[in-house]
Amino acid sequence: MNLSTWVMIAVIGWTVVGLVLVAGIWSRAPWKAVLAWLGIALLPLGVWLAGLSQAAIDGWNTLAMWWQGLVFTVPVLIGLSVLGLAVALLVLSRLVPNRKRTRKPVSTAAPASVAPAREAPVYRQPPRNEAEQTLILPENRQNTP
Secondary structure, X not given: OOHHHHHHHHHHHHHHHHHHHHHHHOOOOOHHHHHHHHHXXXXXXXXXXXOOHHHHHHHHXXXXXXXXXXXXXXXXXXHHHHHXXXXXXXXXXXXXXXXXXXXOOOOOOOOOOOOOOXXXXXXXXXXXXXXXXXXXXXXXXXXXX
């Protein structure tokens, strides 16, 4: 068998395993997690059907060659540390449980620095002319048939 057949078998196998896992968590997990895992399960199949599997393999090989030829200088070590921190923060953000947001109770007393309004503001103004009037509000109606 050639490489494309092995890639096809691996892609279909990965997709089937992912879909089985999604079916297993369907009733227990929140819908956002189900959608995310469904997307992850379908990703290899989409990459393979779009013809990007060779590009993905080439990208992996390029990454391996970069790693093998890497010279560990101070800027490279700092860059790898920043990348590691970024990955750790992304993983940690997914592991922290969601907390329900609650609104703080609103106090009914007005702050001392704001003077109370003398009267309620008027939001509906009668139109200045008939060209501006597109909707006749009840308070603007005149006795017309």
